[in-house]
Amino acid sequence: MKKAEATRLNILHKAFELIYEKGYQTTSVDDIIATTQVTKGAFYYHFKSKDDMGLAIINDILKPTFTNSFVKPLQKEKNPLDSIYTLMYNLLMNNEFLKVEFGCPASNFTQEMTPWHANFSKVLDELTNEWIETMIAIIEKGKKSEFINKSVNAKQVTMFIMSGYWGIRNFGKLENNKNAYLPYLKELKNYLNTLK
Amino acid sequence: MKKAEATRLNILHKAFELIYEKGYQTTSVDDIIATTQVTKGAFYYHFKSKDDMGLAIINDILKPTFTNSFVKPLQKEKNPLDSIYTLMYNLLMNNEFLKVEFGCPASNFTQEMTPWHANFSKVLDELTNEWIETMIAIIEKGKKSEFINKSVNAKQVTMFIMSGYWGIRNFGKLENNKNAYLPYLKELKNYLNTLK
DNA sequence: CATAGAAGATACCATTTAGTATTTTGCAAA
DNA sequence: TTTGCAAAATACTAAATGGTATCTTCTATG
Structure with missing residues (x-):
């Protein structure tokens, strides 16, 4: 339960940075998982x-x-x-x-x-x-x-x-x-x- | 030369409306040619x-x-x-x-x-x-x-x-x-x- | 009228997109 | 040690994207 929360927050923080810099629409999920080193499965496990x-x-x-x-x-x-x-x-x-x-x-x-x-x-x-x-x-x-x-x-x-x-x-x-x-x-x- | 300028301006005006409402990134070229009733060939004839x-x-x-x-x-x-x-x-x-x-x-x-x-x-x-x-x-x-x-x-x-x-x-x-x-x-x- | 080039139409392509289905791994409790 | 589920990995899809190649039509000028 602890590790999972960490990856979730990791995704949120890194995604925030990307979106702050490039905008929401131009930041793709692929961008996010690339910079977080998290797989798509993990991403969509944490977010609908x-x-x-x-x-x-x-x-x-x-x-x-x-x-x-x-x-x-x-x-x-x-x-x-x-x-x-x-x-x-x-x-x-x-x-x-x-x-x-x-x-x-x-x-x-x-x-x-x-x-x-x-x-x-x-x-x-x-x-x-x-x-x-x-x-x-x-x-x-x-x-x-x-x-x-x-x-x-x-x-x-x-x-x-x-x-x-x-x-x-x-x-x-x-x-x-x-x-x-x-x-x-x-x-x-x-x-x-x-x-x- | 006159008609062409008209279509060009038509594209620009309609595209401006769309972009003003939805934003640049979320307005696709396909959106624009759909609402202008102009074909893709015409669009890319007028704009690189x-x-x-x-x-x-x-x-x-x-x-x-x-x-x-x-x-x-x-x-x-x-x-x-x-x-x-x-x-x-x-x-x-x-x-x-x-x-x-x-x-x-x-x-x-x-x-x-x-x-x-x-x-x-x-x-x-x-x-x-x-x-x-x-x-x-x-x-x-x-x-x-x-x-x-x-x-x-x-x-x-x-x-x-x-x-x-x-x-x-x-x-x-x-x-x-x-x-x-x-x-x-x-x-x-x-x-x-x-x-x- | 003939015709060259401007203007526009059509069909297509490679990539990127968000999202999914399925499988695998890690780990905590029995 | 086995089992069950949380967490993550992998491989894929359908749709949308910007852009192009090729073809057709219109129109101004000789």
Whole structure:
């Protein structure tokens, strides 16, 4: 029971890497079993289909990672504006898991699978909503503790900020470098200051 | 020479629609010739390969449309802040060419083709840069004509705004409705007001 | 009208794809 | 040690893919 779980996770991790780099559709099951050194029999023993594995990647790999890297850091600092800026800075500049040339895995999946794969849309929506709700919550909290102006609309600000993150990832991917990240981050800081 | 050009454009337009909806990789040449009612011989008479056609779509269809819908409107009004907001509002809420559930074609192409198809990246980068440069220019102009605060950094603001647009498209796609567009647009207006 | 070349039609190919059927191995409990 | 099942290996299939070779039809110009 232990070894089997290991091969399953091995498949998921390696497949995630491949899909993050090349995309879901262009990563074939044959690609995956070639790089994992796992046979097709083993693959289809662990997963009913390619899509079944794709969903497992999101649920078992992406979701926990996302929670750790995107959601939890939001709750670390007292001033939510600091939390938000630090999060974005770290995600874009420091996170060694996320590569500039491959964009954001959650965003890539959304772009590629939505709107045609309803199951994928669903779990991706859950993923995203966790992030949204957390950011809304810390902004509301920040309004109460006077870090943020009472007139600020938390939902609006959240959507505005998160859109920016997803969008700037696209620029990084397109230009294959982090040059675009810097002006974005500077202006994000300016914008956050207007919320005080 | 006239009829041939018509079939060529017919292929490009229909293929663009299919790819905009389903993605490039999942749209097969067989799909395209089926919906265009054009035979494979005709298809490969006009295009060396599928990728050759893909590039033609960007250069001959997407680029002109993009210039008309994204770039030119930026130069219409005297106050660049008005131009920007009106552009975004129209792109998201009124443009009948862009469908919320399918996202932004330029963004979709970027996500799917970059970084593995260098030729695609190149033309998409040109496309994007035209938009960036134009927005920077009108902001600089706006600073001179006192519509915009002199302390504003045009490049920063441009990257910040455009990221937001690309990102919010992703939200619309994910949720398959325009609900997320409204808070985004409201906050965009707030943000633009801070640049005065 | 004649005809050359542009434009399009048809049938096919080699490869790749996701998925399956069948067999073999490993290992834990009786 | 035997047995039973979990896990993995092997060999295959049908369908779809991008692309090509060859043939036919249309059309502009002399």
